[in-house]
Amino acid sequence: MDPNKLAIGRVVHFVLPEGPNVGQCRPGFVVRVWSQESCNLQVFTDTGPTQRENDQMGPILWETSVLHNQNRTAGTWHHWNECPDEQ
Ligand SMILES: [Zn+2]
Numbered sequence: 001m002d003p004n005k006l007a008i009g010r011v012v013h014f015v016l017p018e019g020p021n022v023g024q025c026r027p028g029f030v031v032r033v034w035s036q037e038s039c040n041l042q043v044f045t046d047t048g049p050t051q052r053e054n055d056q057m058g059p060i061l062w063e064t065s066v067l068h069n070q071n072r073t074a075g076t077w078h079h080w081n082e083c084p085d086e087q
Pocket residue numbers: 013014025078079080083084085
């Protein structure tokens with residue numbers, strides 16, 4: 001099985017589009033697959049109960065029709081093994 005096949009329940013990296021940690025990766029849980037390039041994600045941020053900690057946003061972001069991009073463009077997703085931080 002292709003480890004990079006996009007499927008419901010897989011976890012990918014989502015690149016934060018805003019906030020103090022813009023450009024950093026956070027885990028995105030795949031909840032709908034539109035194609036192997038586009039999906040909907042529930043993204044788990046690094047924040048706390050007041051939402052003023054670290055990422056300073058809600059604890060979970062619903063991101064729709066997110067596009068794949070290997071260059072870590074803000075607001076896109078990539079597979080963890082495509083991430084420079086993992087290599
Ligand atoms: Zn990443």
